[in-house]
């Protein structure tokens with residue numbers, strides 16, 4: 001890869017060296033969970049991927065796009081098929097939500113999304129990825145909002161260098177890399193060497209994503225890859241305390257009581273933006289399951305909380321369990 005543009009000051013102003021970031025995870029990392037992780041020390045958050053054409057045709061999807069000051073710095077993540085639709089959605093995001101950055105998802109490779117030609121499918125055409133970034137950067141200039149990208153190595157072949165070159169020439173301010181091919185999903189180990197390779201050629205900050213299992217791995221990824229920042233994904237779902245553990249540099253064996261209290265705290269925040277309390281009580285169950293992972297009482301607690309008739313009973317049982325466990 002030849003000489004590419006000098007580092008934009010925006011990129012390094014946006015992401016500070018050593019940041020630990022909550023990864024976007026569809027179905028989990030909505031406002032309440034992001035706030036909870038920020039309170040525990042996550043330095044930055046992302047919304048889950050939101051459909052750009054959906055934004056343009058149906059307006060802001062409250063559940064996915066809602067965020068508060070506490071979640072900032074926050075990137076609103078968009079995915080789509082064409083530079084035009086993504087740039088158009090980004091303008092709506094800039095005008096109505098004013099996030100710290102707009103992130104473009106080029107990594108999602110689930111068949112449902114690939115079939116539409118969006119997100120991960122664009123990794124087959126790096127030039128179009130560059131064009132998506134260029135048009136989005138241009139559209140967001142009046143709002144002074146930078147554009148970042150989240151990528152994999154490629155869809156079914158590793159094209160990292162070509163992809164990076166296009167994104168950088170398009171004016172991206174930071175790149176998050178999950179170093180697996182799209183077609184493998186989550187199989188095998190992410191290839192951290194490729195994060196290091198990207199870091200060597202990228203004038204903009206590089207965020208490493210993939211394979212962090214505990215707080216020690218955060219330091220290990222920074223040392224082995226020299227990346228600017230580390231994203232924590234699945235490890236933060238069952239252990240959001242990983243952010244605090246990293247700051248304190250020690251394991252925190254968070255008790256069952258604390259975990260159930262955390263579920264209650266997150267649920268209270270979900271009531272603000274969920275269409276109904278019933279829906280919030282239903283959806284908190286995915287977070288509950290994650291928080292109980294590895295505890296012998298997990299099965300018993302889950303069946304007690306999941307056989308309730310409504311939200312009021314769910315909350316009463318949750319409070320009862322919080323009292324019961326020490």
Ligand SMILES: Cc1cc2nc3c(=O)[nH]c(=O)nc-3n(C[C@H](O)[C@H](O)[C@H](O)COP(=O)(O)O)c2cc1C
Pocket residue numbers: 023024025026027047048049077105107108150178209210211212231232233234235
């Ligand atoms: C349930 C789930 C949902 C995800 N949703 C998104 C998403 O909306 N946008 C995105 O860029 N990546 C998404 N990812 C990928 C993660 O951000 C991350 O790159 C990946 O899980 C690897 O990191 P990890 O090993 O720390 O989990 C998702 C991953 C999981 C497990």
